[in-house]
Amino acid sequence: MPRFAANLSMMYAEHDFPDRFAAASADGFEAVEYLFPYAYDAGELRRRLDDHGLRQVLFNAPPGDWESGERGIASLPGREAEFRSGIEQALEHTTALGCHQVHVMAGLVPPDTTPDRRAAHRETYLANLARAAERAAPLGVDLLIEPINGRDMPGYFLHRQAEAHAIVQEIGAPNLKVQLDLYHCQIVEGDLTTTLRRDLPTGRVAHLQIAGVPDRHEPDRGELDIRHLFDVVDELGFEGWIGCEYHPRAGTSEGLGWLKNYRGERA
Numbered sequence: 001m002p003r004f005a006a007n008l009s010m011m012y013a014e015h016d017f018p019d020r021f022a023a024a025s026a027d028g029f030e031a032v033e034y035l036f037p038y039a040y041d042a043g044e045l046r047r048r049l050d051d052h053g054l055r056q057v058l059f060n061a062p063p064g065d066w067e068s069g070e071r072g073i074a075s076l077p078g079r080e081a082e083f084r085s086g087i088e089q090a091l092e093h094t095t096a097l098g099c100h101q102v103h104v105m106a107g108l109v110p111p112d113t114t115p116d117r118r119a120a121h122r123e124t125y126l127a128n129l130a131r132a133a134e135r136a137a138p139l140g141v142d143l144l145i146e147p148i149n150g151r152d153m154p155g156y157f158l159h160r161q162a163e164a165h166a167i168v169q170e171i172g173a174p175n176l177k178v179q180l181d182l183y184h185c186q187i188v189e190g191d192l193t194t195t196l197r198r199d200l201p202t203g204r205v206a207h208l209q210i211a212g213v214p215d216r217h218e219p220d221r222g223e224l225d226i227r228h229l230f231d232v233v234d235e236l237g238f239e240g241w242i243g244c245e246y247h248p249r250a251g252t253s254e255g256l257g258w259l260k261n262y263r264g265e266r267a
Helices: 017-026 044-052 079-099 117-139 159-171 180-188 192-202 226-235 257-266
Strands: 003-007 029-034 055-060 101-103 142-145 176-182 206-211 240-242
Touching: 003 017, 003 055, 017 029, 017 044, 029 240, 044 055, 044 079, 055 240, 079 117, 079 192, 101 117, 101 206, 101 226, 117 142, 117 159, 117 176, 142 159, 142 206, 159 192, 176 180, 176 192, 180 192, 180 206, 192 206, 192 257, 206 226
Parallel strands: 003 029, 003 240, 029 055, 055 101, 101 142, 142 176, 176 206, 206 240
Antiparallel strands: none
């Protein structure tokens, strides 16, 4: 049966961040993900995980100046040294938190970027990812890249699943993989069942995420048939985690009926 991780950046916002670990555990989650650990002491985060029987399954590498609107720097020419430093910081946290996956954000490009300039962004992206994957490999850490829809994140460098898979194949590092967010994929491409059946068997998809479309609330709200999609994931034998990366409409615990019902049906 699919395994679900609570995204503590979006879920349990009714609690202070350090208290979200206990809340997720109380609701039956066995794993968590979130955007960034860097504002908190890594030892304290590890204690929260251990105290509540949780696994850390994903967080993001430093994204540049997030508060000023940056959304990653991996594809930005001239930021290579900062990118390398950020990867080192992320890898230190993987060791401290016992986490084996890091999402590396590509960054934003201007809408008027010329083809030549976009090619330079891609060249920078591939070179940075290749070096970072080589650095992460001895630690047993997978680096993930994620296509993100342009409505939520205008200008994001990576939009489509095929492009992400092409990049992973071109670099050829066994620990560079794809993070497939069904919310983003539905908005950009749709055809989720075909996408899952095409891409999961390749072994290049390491992590899934879900949210309701179009409003990014609970995944059973909106246009997705999540029971069908979960059954497809189960049928394909996917062994990774599904991150619940959505904004609850009201209280987080009160909105978990979709998960309780699915688990009950499959018990």
